[in-house]
Amino acid sequence: MTIQPETKELLEKLKQKYDAMGQDLDTHLEGLLYGKPITYWDYIQTDALLNLQVQRTTLPDELVFIMYHQINELLFKMILWEIRQVSYHQELTAEFFSERLMRISRYFDMLTSSFQIMTEGMEVEQYLMFRATLTPASGFQSAQYRKIEFATTDLINLIDARFRDTIDRNTPFEHAFEHLYWQAAGKNFKTGKKSYLLSAFEKKYKTEFIDFAEEYNTINLYAKYKSLPESVRKDPKLLEAMRHLDHTINVTWVMAHYNTAVKYLNHGAEPEVATGGSDWAKYMLPKYQRRIFFPDVWTEQELADWGKNV
Numbered sequence: 001m002t003i004q005p006e007t008k009e010l011l012e013k014l015k016q017k018y019d020a021m022g023q024d025l026d027t028h029l030e031g032l033l034y035g036k037p038i039t040y041w042d043y044i045q046t047d048a049l050l051n052l053q054v055q056r057t058t059l060p061d062e063l064v065f066i067m068y069h070q071i072n073e074l075l076f077k078m079i080l081w082e083i084r085q086v087s088y089h090q091e092l093t094a095e096f097f098s099e100r101l102m103r104i105s106r107y108f109d110m111l112t113s114s115f116q117i118m119t120e121g122m123e124v125e126q127y128l129m130f131r132a133t134l135t136p137a138s139g140f141q142s143a144q145y146r147k148i149e150f151a152t153t154d155l156i157n158l159i160d161a162r163f164r165d166t167i168d169r170n171t172p173f174e175h176a177f178e179h180l181y182w183q184a185a186g187k188n189f190k191t192g193k194k195s196y197l198l199s200a201f202e203k204k205y206k207t208e209f210i211d212f213a214e215e216y217n218t219i220n221l222y223a224k225y226k227s228l229p230e231s232v233r234k235d236p237k238l239l240e241a242m243r244h245l246d247h248t249i250n251v252t253w254v255m256a257h258y259n260t261a262v263k264y265l266n267h268g269a270e271p272e273v274a275t276g277g278s279d280w281a282k283y284m285l286p287k288y289q290r291r292i293f294f295p296d297v298w299t300e301q302e303l304a305d306w307g308k309n310v
Contacts, residue, residue, distance in 0.1 A: 059129055061127060062130040064122050068118060080147060087220065092228065095237075097241070101241035102241050108245070119260050127264050136200070140201070146205070147212055154222050155217070183198065184289075222294050243298070246297065250291045250292060251286050
């Protein structure tokens with residue numbers, strides 16, 4: 001058998017690769033003799049993926065609800081992967097930063113538009129029946145979304161607006177954690193008592209969250225942006241990408257979520273309490289918490305008007 005020059009070149013490159021790993025190339029080539037051809041269903045793990053939908057009721061629309069939220073979690077994972085590429089990039093350029101920010105924005109654009117699946121794709125009557133079986137779980141308890149926040153902006157921008165003046169970079173993470181904006185959805189700040197929703201969430205994730213927040217303390221997207229030379233920070237494409245992502249996450253996507261909640265939970269004279277027991281209106285509306293991830297890219301007037309015109 002005649003070995004073509006292209007094949008010889010590939011074999012040489014493979015030898016270099018495995019030599020660097022301290023591995024024997026012939027052993028790996030022999031393994032190829034017994035390997036099975038890859039298939040779509042094995043590569044995507046289709047069977048495992050399609051067996052993750054476990055209903056708690058017999059109501060058909062519950063399956064829509066479950067799968068929709070599982071899709072959200074997959075998108076959150078993609079977003080965290082994109083953020084990590086920026087955070088750990090050693091020689092960050094405006095072009096690379098902008099491209100990754102727009103990738104993240106497209107994921108959030110998809111999340112925003114996908115709420116129509118919820119608003120138009122479930123019968124209100126069915127939802128109000130099966131939602132009781134969800135108590136006390138809540139979308140509030142999405143750990144990946146909390147990580148997206150930690151990895152996107154400085155911790156001070158996630159602090160409840162009522163306590164921002166009392167917290168700075170020297171504040172211990174443990175103390176800052178107790179004053180994050182989403183604590184307002186599960187804590188009585190007069191008594192300090194936490195709901196089961198919040199207590200269960202913290203029991204599972206608090207240590208992991210604090211470690212994650214510390215990891216991204218100086219390498220979150222906003223910190224990376226501020227570390228760039230002024231000439232790069234003023235790049236028009238980068239500025240537009242920063243503004244688009246900030247508004248998409250903290251206004252457009254939040255309002256799509258809020259409007260869906262209004263349809264299902266505000267159908268009567270009094271709004272329904274969310275499954276986790278949270279005051280969902282004040283927790284979600286941008287004008288209350290005024291979550292802004294990248295304050296430097298907005299004018300003073302834009303910051304003052306944040307969330308008012310939605």
